[in-house]
Amino acid sequence: MPSKLNWLLQNTEPGSLVLQSWLTKNGISPSLANKYMHSHWLQKLRAGVYARSGRDPQWRDAVLCLQNQLGISVHLAGLTSLTYQGRSHYLHLTHQSICLCVEDKVSLPKWFKEFPNVEWFLISNQKLNMNNPKYLTEIEIKGERLKASVPELAAYEIVNAVPSSLSFEHAAELFQGLVNLSPRKVEGLLQSSRAVKTNRLYLFLGDHYAHPWAKRIDKSSIDLGTGKRQIVSGGTLDQTYQITVPEHLVNKGSLHG
Template sequence: MNTPKTSKINSLLSMIPSGIVLTSAWLAQQGYSLELQKQYRKSRWFRTIGTGAMVRWDDDVDYLGAVYALQAHLGMTLHPGAKTALSLQGKSHYLGLAEKSVMLFGSPADKPPLWFVKQEWEKQVNFKLSGFLPAELGLVDIEHRGFSVKVSGPTRAVMECLYLSPGEQPLLEVYELMEGLNNLRPTSVQKLLEECTSVKVKRLFMYLADKAGHDWFNYLKKERIDLGKGKRAIVDNGIYIPKYQIIVPKELESIR
C-alpha cells in the first residue's frame, strides 16, 4: 500500500511531461511545499539546475523544456522567435541554418530568471526584450518531446528578423525567408502590421513582401497600416525606395 508521500510523488510524476523544467514556485502552488521539494531532491526524484528550478533526476532537458516552464509555470512571454521560430517550423532549412544559437523574444518586463541564464544549454540562448509587437499576437504552438511551447508564427518571426536587421540579421537572408512565405493569411498579416509599433519593421516587411510578389500581399488593406513619415536609412550608401521611403542595400534591390 502506498504511503501518502509516495502517492503524492507518483501523482506529480504522472501529471508532468518528461523533459521539462519544474519551478519551485509552481510546485508550491500545486501543493508541494519547499520542504517536500527538498525531500524529493534528497531522494533523487529531482535534481536542481539552479535556485528555484529542478528537473527529474535522470531527465535530459533542453532549452525548450526550460521555455515550457517560463511560459506554463511562470506566465512569461519569452518565446523562440525570428529564425529560431522558423527553423522549429521547418521554414528556414533552405538557408543552411546551423543553429548553434537560438533567439528568444519577450516583453521588456520578462527578464529571464538566473537559473535559465546561467544554465549551459545545448545551444547558446540569446534574448531580445521588446514591446514592438503585442505579447500574444502571432504565436503558434509546436509539439516537442511530448509537450508544447509557443513560438512565433511565420509572419511574426519575419517581423522579428526585421527588428534585428540589419545589424544582427542580414536583410538579404530575410528576403529569402520572405520568398518562402507564400501561404500567409492576409487577415493575420494585417493584424500584426497594424499592431506593430516599429516603422522600420513595417516598411521593410511591406517592401520585401511586395518585392516577393506574394498573392496575399494584394489583399492587405494598406491604407490602415501606419508607415510613419519621412525617409528612413536602413543602411548607409544604399538605394532609396521612394514607395516605402527607405534606403536598402544595393545588392537587395538588385534582385529581380
C-alpha cells in the same frame, strides 16, 4: 506511492525543470523535495531549481518552466519559430541560438539566463499594439508543445531585427520562401505596428518577391511615416518605401544570381 510524489510524477516529465516555488505552491516543501532528490526522483541543479530525473533538461524545458510555473508570457519567435515550423533551413545544430519573445521589461531568472548550451536571443515586440491569439500557434518539439509565433508574426520579428541582430540579406532570403502568408493577418499585424521601418521593410520584401499576399494588402491603413529611413548603411534608396536597401535588390536582381 504517496500522493504528493504521485502528483509530481503525473505533472512533470523526465527532464522537466521543477522550481521549488512551484513545488511549495503544490504542497511539496523544501525538505520533501530534498527527500525526493535523495531518492533520485529529482536532480538538484542549483538553489531552488530541480530537474526531474530520467534525461538531461533541454532549452525547451527551460521555456516551458517559464511559461507553466512562473506564468511568464513567452513564445518562440522569428527564425526559431520559422525553423521549427519547417519554414527555414537554418537550423543551428551545434550551438543552439533560440529566439524568444517575452513581455517587455519582464525580469527573467538567473538560472534561465545561464541555461547551458543555448544562446537566448530575446525580443519584446513592444511596438506592436496587439495581443491577439490568432498570431500564436502551438508546435510540438520532441513531444513537448510550445507556443510560437505564426509565420506572419515570425516574419515581422525577423524584419524588426534588421540590421541590429540579423543581416538584410539573411532576412531577405528567409522572406523569399514566405509565399503563402495570409494577407488579412499581415495587414492586421502591420496596422497595429508603430515600427515605421519594420512596416516599410516587410512590405518592400513582399513586393520584391512578388508574393501574392503582398498585392492584397491595403497599405493606406498602415503607418509608414514620412521621410527617408536608413536600414542599410551605404545602400540604395528604394523610391517606393523610402528606405535604403542593398543595390541589387532595388535593381530587382536575385539574391542567388
